[in-house]
Amino acid sequence: MKIWIVGARGAIATTLTVGLLAARRGLLPLEALLTETSPFGALDLPSLDDLEIGGCDLRPGTLAESVRATLDGVGSFSAPVIDAVMPALDEMRVTRGVLRGGGPAVEALAGEDREAGAAGTARDAVRRIGDDLRAFAGGTPTVVVNVASTEPPPHPSLAAWDAEALERALDADDPRIPASCLYAYAAITAGHPHVNFTPSGGAALPALAELARAAGVPLAGRDGKTGETLLKTALAPMFPIRALTVEGWYGTNILGNTDGLVLADPDNKASKITSKKGVLEGCLGYAPAGDVRIDYFPPLADHKVAWNFIQFRGWGGHRMRLQFTWEGTDSVLAAPLVLDVARLVMLAHRRGEAGPVGALGLFFKTPEGSDEMNLHRQYDALLRWAAAPVPNGIAAPDV
Ligand SMILES: NC(=O)c1ccc[n+]([C@@H]2O[C@H](COP(=O)([O-])OP(=O)(O)OC[C@H]3O[C@@H](n4cnc5c(N)ncnc54)[C@H](O)[C@@H]3O)[C@@H](O)[C@H]2O)c1
Structure with a gap:
């Protein structure tokens, strides 16, 4: 399996990547992963041994450049651990992300790359994301995970769109469609499961859930529940x-x-x-x-x-x-959750599930596909889901 991370240079993404590379080298234990505990460890989950990570951010470059800036002084990893994984991070290229609908706070993060990130129409942006995703995935099952900065709430009218209305809005380059929805659209139409770890719109639009069901793509979101x-x-x-x-x-x-x-x-x-x-x-x-x-x-x-x-x-x-x-x-709590959800949503994909997987609500503040908020009941729902897969092509049962 591969994971393509939107916001690959951020704190969660770099904490996840450094931790995974360090664990592979025997420098750190693979700790705090629910999917490594019973009964999940017995499921046919994608292995972490050969998991590849890539992604995009508003500023392109290598992951090594971001790790120095993001993790220095935080204390999540010792300097020798970071040094040991630097050569591998140097080879991991991050492509340029799409800047749209994030507001001034996100535009400021893009700095002098702002114009390049915002260039082109919505359809151009989707094409660019699709090309980068295809080049990275290269035919290997890939999950798209959004850990980019939080956008302002999407315009309420987007919630009323069906799939056809969304396609028309994309053709019209409607400025109300934020980047998080373009990433989700590109993932769904390319057949990749999508995880929205942020409170941004992402795949939460009914139109995108409709497209995901039609394309046989499972979705997990939204806004990781970590603290x-x-x-x-x-x-x-x-x-x-x-x-x-x-x-x-x-x-x-x-x-x-x-x-x-x-x-x-x-x-x-x-x-x-x-x-x-x-x-x-x-x-x-x-x-x-x-x-x-x-x-x-x-x-x-x-x-x-x-x-x-x-x-x-x-x-x-x-x-x-x-x-x-x-x-x-924050990122130490979030990184293993991202890996857990990515593995489980890939399992849902293998099982033929499509649309929001409510049984993964345990991981999120705003669970999609389920109204359950109680952590204990969410855990029970996840156990039931793990034990009893739903039939092919049908979205997760009422949990
Ligand atoms: N850390 C937690 O415990 C936690 C829990 C729940 C949700 N979240 C959410 O996860 C997200 C990431 O958190 P973080 O601490 O890693 O943030 P961060 O600011 O360190 O990283 C976000 C990265 O996303 C990039 N980015 C912003 N807009 C982008 C776009 N349109 N395309 C590509 N890249 C873009 C930024 O440049 C930055 O590198 C946030 O939305 C946060 O609210 C975090």
Whole structure:
């Protein structure tokens, strides 16, 4: 299997690539991969031994150049580990990505390559992505994974389009179609499973799900569940199980990486906040008072601190409180998840599944193809899916 990464020079992509190369050389353990644990390890999953990684970013170049800039000083890998994989990274070329609909925060990342990334029509961009993808895949089964910067929410009218309307909009070079949807379209029409690890539109448009079903392509998304939201969806189900009423749940996050910089733009942040906010009502059955905040705090680099304050009611209406602080390293948490989802969505492809695979909702803040938000039930659904494949050509069952 191969993985073609959109946002290949970013923190998640480089953390994933360095970790994988280091593990292959026996320098690090392959740890925190769900697909290496029971019962998933017994499934016929694509091997990681010969997994190849490629991709695109707004600035082309080699992965080695990005690793120095992204991982230095974070502490995820020691300098000798990074040095040991540098020759392999030097050979991994990143092609030029497509700049469209990301807003000023993403345009700033492209720097002097901005015009080249934005050149041409939507159809030109799809052709360019398709050519790069074909050259990389070379006939080997390939998953396209989007770990690019978060775009502002797509224009609401895109949700009303069917596949024909989307094709017409592409012909008309409609500026409302963001890059994430063009990548998803290019993957689907070339027959590659698509994973959207970001809150951006990606393959979430009904028109793209329709095209994926018709093309026999499975989809997984969206917005990886790696930190605060992971903990929320594990913890929130406890309250209804004890008949405790959550009156309010307030959460605030600070992070200092490039993702945090992009999310400092209110338009880009809106996508992430919407994704984070959806989970509590799904777990509790009602929406408690409260808010979710995200703030850019450069000294933390790739580390994230999330503080949550929960006020709940018990016997006789008595009020109690719970607080937690999560301190994680964003890309270290995300990298193995990307590999897990890529392997599982490729398994879904082999099984003949098409469209959003709801059973993979465990991995996402906004699960596509499933309404389930409760982490424990999502895990059960994944176990059932692993044990009982759905018939050829039919989208995942109701989970
Ligand atoms: N780290 C986590 O725990 C986590 C969890 C859930 C979701 N995410 C999402 O994953 C994404 C990546 O996170 P990260 O920390 O690696 O971010 P990052 O900023 O380090 O990397 C993103 C990369 O994408 C590139 N990029 C932006 N727009 C692009 C485009 N149109 N085409 C090609 N490349 C493009 C950027 O140049 C950058 O190199 C973000 O959207 C983030 O919100 C991260």
